[in-house]
Amino acid sequence: MTGERTQVAIVGGGPAGLLLSHLLRARGIDSVVLEARPRDRVETRQRAGILEHGTVDVLREVGAADRMDRQGLPHDGFELRFEGRSVRVDMAELTGRNVMIWAQTEITKDLIALRLDQGEPLFFEAVVIAVDDVDTDSPRVRYRYEGAERELRADVVVGADGFHGVSRSAIPASVVRTHERVYPYSWLGILADVAPSSEELIYARGSSGFALGSMRSPSVTRAYIQVPNGTDASSWSDDAIWDELEARFALEDGSFTLARGPVTDKSVTAMRSFVGEPMRHGRLFLAGDAAHIVPPTGAKGLNLAVADVRVLAEALGEWYSTKDETLLDAYSQTALRRVWRASHFSWTMTTMLHRDPDGDPFEEQLALSHLRLIEASESERRTIAENYRGLTLHGV
Ligand code: DHB
Secondary structure, eight states, X not given: OEEEEOSEEEEOOSHHHHHHHHHHHHTTOOEEEEOSSXXXXXXXXXXXXXXXXXXXXXXHHTTOOXXXXXXXXXXXXXXXXXXXXEEEEEHHHHHSOOEEXXXXXXXXXHHHHHXXXXXXXXXXXXXXXXXXXXXXXXOEEEEEETTEEEEEXXXXXXXXXXXXOSGGGGSOGGGOEEEEEEEEEEEEEEEESSOOSSSSOEEEEETTEEXXXXXXXXXXXXXXXXXXXXXXXXXXXXXXXXXXXXXXXXXTTSOOOOOOOOEEEEEEEEEEEEEEEOSEETTEEEOGGGTEEOOSTTOOHHHHHHHHHHHHHHHHHHHHHHOOOHHHHHHHHHHHHHHHXXXXXXXXXXXXXXXXXXXXXXXXXXXXXXXXXXHHOHHHHHHHHHHHHOXXXXXX
């Protein structure tokens, strides 16, 4: 077995792991990133695309924002639709901040290119088998790379390998408390080569369920519809998807027209809320989806992962420069405050905008009443806007 050593071993080369490697490098801390999948798979998987202003700031800070600043689409507001009416949530006016539309896949590409340009260690198809000795001061990661089993020793291991990764299992079940909710519907998402039908995002509660109109560029539409769990994406024809989007976005005055075009990608996403507490055990720290999952409504998943690694980089920086463990000891608690805020917001947006196929009429009336309150009340719109554009890093 080949053995190596670094300061921080990062399991997972998605946006959380990659961004952490850059934030650590800026603080003079060495790390090695191990990613199980091939590079092209990491770079092409379609994920979300709404960046809070804090996420935008940190991408600029690490020098991975040139393409985002040229091609990303700043959005000052978004629309909610229900009962054939439309309500605009004006984030810029209500909160003084906006969000940026820039796809996670593009962020990942830029973070990878920057890391490789710097000549810093990032290995693809490096499959982690186990994370061991996390309760000692020399934890190790065992992994398979180019046909051989290897070992990486480190001061600290960061598990940023997603919900299905192995890192989480290195925390003994007896010390983890999990909180979970599985929703009774999924999202069917499409990419299409057609200009978006609206300049801003539309979150709709239609009579047959949720629909979201988004975009990837001025000429590429991204859209989603609520479908039953277990739906096979190929069972939906393109026409059937467009028809459903049109029905769910329809306005009572007939003023909305949906632009249709060639569908280039179709996939189904399950919806789940999950939080594992604590996010740290000994010298193992979890970040992003490895520690928590939110349903996609409200686009918090990537932003939470970025917030985790910002907190963690600051804590590791402090620890390496002064040996003071205060921030590291507070990592889990600090990160979880934001995780729970986003979990509540994502749950609220999800349950307010979807139709539960087995739902009781009481809950349906509550959801509609909440939407009408948002329509009527500026302070309610401000609350939604503050959560959507992202609350301050430690303030919640
Ligand atoms: C997108 C995804 C989301 O979950 C969301 O709330 C908004 C936009 C997107 O993929 O564009």
